[in-house]
Amino acid sequence: MSHKPQYAEVVVEIANRKVDRPFHYEIPAQLQEAVKPGVRVLVPFGNRELDGYVVGLVPRADVTGTKPILAVREGEPVISAELLQLARWMALYYMCPLVTVLQAFFPRTSGAGKKLIQEWCSLEPDVTIGTILSIRKRAPKQAAILEQLQQAGPFLVPHLLNITGADRRSLMSLVNKGVVRIDELEAAPAAEPVSALQEPPELTGEQERVLAAIKPKLAPPQYEVFLLHGVTGSGKTEVYFRCLSEVITSGYQAIVLFPEISLTTHLIERFYRRFGSQVEVLHSGLPLKQRIMTLERIAAGNVSIVVGTRSAVFAPVPRLGLIIIDEEHENSYQQEVTPKYHAREVAIVRAFLNKAPLVLGSATPSLESYHKAREGKFSLLKMGNRVEHKQMPKVLVTDLRRELKEGNETLFSNLLKEKLQERLQEKEQSILFLNRRGYANLVNCRDCGQVIKCKYCDVSLTYYATKKVLKCNYCGYTRPVPMECPECGGNRVRPLGAGTEKVEKELLSLFPQARVVRIDSDTVRKKGDYERLLGIFENKLADVMIGTQMVAKGLDFPGVTLVGVILADQMLNFPDFRARERSFQLLTQVAGRAGRGTGLGEVVVQTYIPEDPTVLAAADHDYERFFAEEIKLRRLMGYPPYSHLIRILVTGKQEELCETGSRVIADRINRYRGNAGAVLLGPTPAPLTKIKNNYRWQLILKGEDIKKMRQLVSVSLREAAQGGSLPRGIRLNLDIDPLGML
Ligand SMILES: [Zn+2]
Numbered sequence: 001m002s003h004k005p006q007y008a009e010v011v012v013e014i015a016n017r018k019v020d021r022p023f024h025y026e027i028p029a030q031l032q033e034a035v036k037p038g039v040r041v042l043v044p045f046g047n048r049e050l051d052g053y054v055v056g057l058v059p060r061a062d063v064t065g066t067k068p069i070l071a072v073r074e075g076e077p078v079i080s081a082e083l084l085q086l087a088r089w090m091a092l093y094y095m096c097p098l099v100t101v102l103q104a105f106f107p108r109t110s111g112a113g114k115k116l117i118q119e120w121c122s123l124e125p126d127v128t129i130g131t132i133l134s135i136r137k138r139a140p141k142q143a144a145i146l147e148q149l150q151q152a153g154p155f156l157v158p159h160l161l162n163i164t165g166a167d168r169r170s171l172m173s174l175v176n177k178g179v180v181r182i183d184e185l186e187a188a189p190a191a192e193p194v195s196a197l198q199e200p201p202e203l204t205g206e207q208e209r210v211l212a213a214i215k216p217k218l219a220p221p222q223y224e225v226f227l228l229h230g231v232t233g234s235g236k237t238e239v240y241f242r243c244l245s246e247v248i249t250s251g252y253q254a255i256v257l258f259p260e261i262s263l264t265t266h267l268i269e270r271f272y273r274r275f276g277s278q279v280e281v282l283h284s285g286l287p288l289k290q291r292i293m294t295l296e297r298i299a300a301g302n303v304s305i306v307v308g309t310r311s312a313v314f315a316p317v318p319r320l321g322l323i324i325i326d327e328e329h330e331n332s333y334q335q336e337v338t339p340k341y342h343a344r345e346v347a348i349v350r351a352f353l354n355k356a357p358l359v360l361g362s363a364t365p366s367l368e369s370y371h372k373a374r375e376g377k378f379s380l381l382k383m384g385n386r387v388e389h390k391q392m393p394k395v396l397v398t399d400l401r402r403e404l405k406e407g408n409e410t411l412f413s414n415l416l417k418e419k420l421q422e423r424l425q426e427k428e429q430s431i432l433f434l435n436r437r438g439y440a441n442l443v444n445c446r447d448c449g450q451v452i453k454c455k456y457c458d459v460s461l462t463y464y465a466t467k468k469v470l471k472c473n474y475c476g477y478t479r480p481v482p483m484e485c486p487e488c489g490g491n492r493v494r495p496l497g498a499g500t501e502k503v504e505k506e507l508l509s510l511f512p513q514a515r516v517v518r519i520d521s522d523t524v525r526k527k528g529d530y531e532r533l534l535g536i537f538e539n540k541l542a543d544v545m546i547g548t549q550m551v552a553k554g555l556d557f558p559g560v561t562l563v564g565v566i567l568a569d570q571m572l573n574f575p576d577f578r579a580r581e582r583s584f585q586l587l588t589q590v591a592g593r594a595g596r597g598t599g600l601g602e603v604v605v606q607t608y609i610p611e612d613p614t615v616l617a618a619a620d621h622d623y624e625r626f627f628a629e630e631i632k633l634r635r636l637m638g639y640p641p642y643s644h645l646i647r648i649l650v651t652g653k654q655e656e657l658c659e660t661g662s663r664v665i666a667d668r669i670n671r672y673r674g675n676a677g678a679v680l681l682g683p684t685p686a687p688l689t690k691i692k693n694n695y696r697w698q699l700i701l702k703g704e705d706i707k708k709m710r711q712l713v714s715v716s717l718r719e720a721a722q723g724g725s726l727p728r729g730i731r732l733n734l735d736i737d738p739l740g741m742l
């Protein structure tokens with residue numbers, strides 16, 4: 001007697017809250033085998049046919065008149081039970097339709113799948129070292145291919161060409177010589193025992209100690225979150241490598257995430273050299289077809305290490321044994337479109353569901369993570385020294401107020417001028433860094449340096465030049481620009497800021513002989529501009545590079561011995577409660593650009609508030625001190641990690657409707673929010689008031705109990721919609737614990 005479930009629960013591919021629930025469908029006899037949780041199916045829906053995902057099987061339907069499933073989409077990866085569970089958690093936590101989460105897991109294909117045949121290259125068994133050596137003399141590119149195969153075993157052809165830099169012609173000539181072979185296979189051919197890949201370097205004492213702490217959780221894997229706080233250049237990557245080999249030799253798979261900007265060819269090569277064809281790379285830039293093939297190989301268990309950006313956290317590895325997130329503080333781990341998830345938060349849940357360890361690495365951990373480590377929720381590991389005894393760059397802070405008093409009205413302090421002069425004489429390179437994110441217009445007092453802040457929210461007030469007012473982007477508080485500084489009574493309250501163009505102009509008037517390259521949104525317009533300009537600097541055809549945050553990250557120029565931060569105040573006072581945290585991270589990163597080579601680097605930070613604790617802590621490379629100061633302020637103002645935030649964004653073509661809609665929602669929330677113990681900020685226009693002809697208004701809910709806050713929001717939104725007072729023509733967008741609120 002069979003008790004096969006007769007009905008499938010299906011979520012359909014419409015991103016609409018109203019249909020965000022499973023619908024019941026009959027399973028026709030011929031599809032009994034194929035229909036299971038995690039497959040994509042075609043179903044009738046109203047008078048249409050839609051794709052959807054099976055999320056469960058049940059013996060009976062709770063409605064009458066169910067329709068049958070029409071077809072099962074073949075040749076697509078099945079979403080595993082574990083990932084389905086993760087998707088459910090995400091939909092609930094981030095308040096988004098389940099189907100949008102499932103769609104984020106796998107890119108969609110159309111029509112039936114094909115077998116996934118790929119080209120694999122391997123050495124013919126009778127090739128000797130002698131053959132390789134003799135080929136090396138005549139054809140170095142071909143020899144590079146042979147050496148790679150000899151070290152790492154069979155390789156996918158595109159990867160092999162990629163890392164050796166050889167072309168297909170060289171490869172084919174090896175095939176013709178009978179030295180290597182290419183097979184078209186679905187999976188990697190059985191590899192001969194792999195001889196040593198790249199020799200691992202010797203570990204430093206610190207690396208040893210950190211590794212010893214992680215090891216007990218690796219094989220067999222156990223859940224634990226490690227926060228690895230290591231200064232730039234302390235050798236975190238080598239620690240990751242050791243953990244990875246431990247995990248994969250015991251038959252598990254691992255996922256390693258990097259921020260978009262640091263997943264460079266150079267980094268990927270390091271992985272290949274160390275782990276050969278056991279590595280696969282997943283990022284959004286891959287062509288769709290290749291991405292699907294890669295996902296298939298991963299789901300089949302044929303990949304031991306998945307290296308990728310944010311969305312690789314969903315990589316369908318069957319036996320997850322470790323997740324690593326490098327530079328865990330980076331903003332690019334948060335997705336800005338629905339589902340608006342944070343890869344670190346997802347990784348914590350996924351590691352927990354799989355009983356696997358998670359390693360978070362950073363030189364400047366996010367306040368949230370460090371706070372959790374302090375509370376004992378994460379295990380804190382520290383590496384405070386650079387490998388090879390390299391020294392941290394020397395950071396000098398200059399006071400722009402004094403420069404002004406002494407009559408220097410240029411963008412360059414005397415100290416920075418002097419240091420630039422030295423570099424030009426010594427033919428060493430400099431980078432001038434300017435943080436500029438467009439919209440943030442601020443005013444500050446030129447006498448005491450202070451920027452005027454909102455007394456309720458502790459964020460800087462934004463200056464609206466047309467109306468000559470200052471306004472808080474969080475709560476809407478508005479005031480005229482004061483004639484006198486509220487801090488010191490000085491009468492020089494002025495708009496703050498400078499652009500890269502002005503920096504270039506002043507630099508050239510000071511040093512007409514300097515060769516300058518400027519990198520910003522004006523000079524980087526078309527594809528290839530960025531690489532071309534960097535190339536000029538890299539090849540030492542320029543003495544000074546001027547740039548925005550584009551130049552701050554991931555770049556490695558051994559010739560640079562001086563970095564100048566033109567105006568730290570712009571980032572320090574960015575109207576966001578995370579401005580100080582971002583500034584500390586950015587200053588640390590920028591400082592890391594100086595002295596990557598052999599010489600000792602110097603950094604000059606120019607500011608109107610040289611006594612600012614964030615600047616001073618960054619200058620001393622003292623994360624602990626920065627954290628101690630900042631966490632106090634967060635607690636005082638009730639910001640994360642002491643609270644959660646939910647942002648409700650209301651957008652539409654007509655501004656009045658956005659405002660009315662926001663007020664209706666605010667009204668509902670205010671009616672109930674007492675029960676949730678939450679505070680409502682706004683409604684107010686969002687900092688970016690209009691994008692692509694859509695006006696934007698926002699409400700920010702702040703509170704400690706995220707569960708109650710979610711409930712409050714969904715009840716309020718539902719009642720606002722049902723009450724009929726919510727205008728048509730607006731769209732609502734929810735953001736749970738957003739990192740930015742532009
Ligand atoms: Zn003042």
Ligand SMILES: [Zn+2]
Nearest residue numbers: 454457472475
């Ligand atoms: Zn405010």
